[in-house]
Amino acid sequence: MTVVFEPARPVLVPTADGRQLPVHRIYCVGRNYAEHAIEMGATGREPPFFFMKPADAVVPVAAGEVGRIAYPSLTKNLHHEAELVVALSAGGRNIAVADAARHIWGYAIGLDMTRRDLQNEMKKQGRPWDIGKSYDQSAPIGPIHPIAATGELLRGAITLDVNGQRRQTGDLADLIWNVNETIATLSQAWTLAPGDLIYTGTPAGVGAVQAGDTMSASIAGLGTLEVLVMPAE
Numbered sequence: 738m739t740v741v742f743e744p745a746r747p748v749l750v751p752t753a754d755g756r757q758l759p760v761h762r763i764y765c766v767g768r769n770y771a772e773h774a775i776e777m778g779a780t781g782r783e784p785p786f787f788f789m790k791p792a793d794a795v796v797p798v799a800a801g802e803v804g805r806i807a808y809p810s811l812t813k814n815l816h817h818e819a820e821l822v823v824a825l826s827a828g829g830r831n832i833a834v835a836d837a838a839r840h841i842w843g844y845a846i847g848l849d850m851t852r853r854d855l856q857n858e859m860k861k862q863g864r865p866w867d868i869g870k871s872y873d874q875s876a877p878i879g880p881i882h883p884i885a886a887t888g889e890l891l892r893g894a895i896t897l898d899v900n901g902q903r904r905q906t907g908d909l910a911d912l913i914w915n916v917n918e919t920i921a922t923l924s925q926a927w928t929l930a931p932g933d934l935i936y937t938g939t940p941a942g943v944g945a946v947q948a949g950d951t952m953s954a955s956i957a958g959l960g961t962l963e964v965l966v967m968p969a970e
């Protein structure tokens with residue numbers, strides 16, 4: 738049987754050990770640091786909730802490179818959200834919290850870029866967030882560091898600077914739902930698979946960027962991810 742047209746090429750993200758990890762799906766956790774949840778209008782330890790981005794929304798940034806995204810269409814309020822990203826090496830359903838870490842291939846720094854004005858309008862109308870969250874180039878990501886090298890990342894600073902000014906500060910220990918709990922909860926709703934990425938949520942201090950701004954996100958043990966916002970195309 739012939740195919741009607743060539744299938745899209747797999748989406749690949751560089752790894753810190755010089756290979757490439759093929760991306761399956763991108764899951765994102767909402768409001769997963771207490772201070773950010775409060776700045777977005779939530780209260781305490783509400784159950785985690787999820788949204789998704791298409792796999793080809795990733796913008797892979799190799800070690801030592803500066804990533805580039807175009808200022809996206811339709812928005813006047815493009816927000817940065819620095820996040821710990823978990824990449825899975827194995828999947829399954831109903832994964833126990835105690836077993837979750839065995840499913841992790843590694844960790845990366847990611848940006849959950851958000852057209853906040855569109856997301857807020859959708860929230861107000863009770864409509865899906867996709868147009869605010871799941872658009873082209875909305876998921877820059879740095880190299881994925883194997884858990885074999887980093888160990889489990891349970892604590893450590895996560896920060897984001899814009900043009901050298903600190904905007905976001907947090908600690909992985911302050912995740913409301915930690916990585917293992919997140920994997921377990923996700924696996925009750927979806928069949929997880931190798932290559933799934935999980936953007937685990939952002940600490941307080943989200944805000945707008947403009948064309949010409951450089952975002953520098955850092956996580957202890959994972960280095961820094963630099964991304965330049967280019968003019969709209």
Ligand code: MN
Nearest residue numbers: 818849938939
């Ligand atoms: Mn986010």
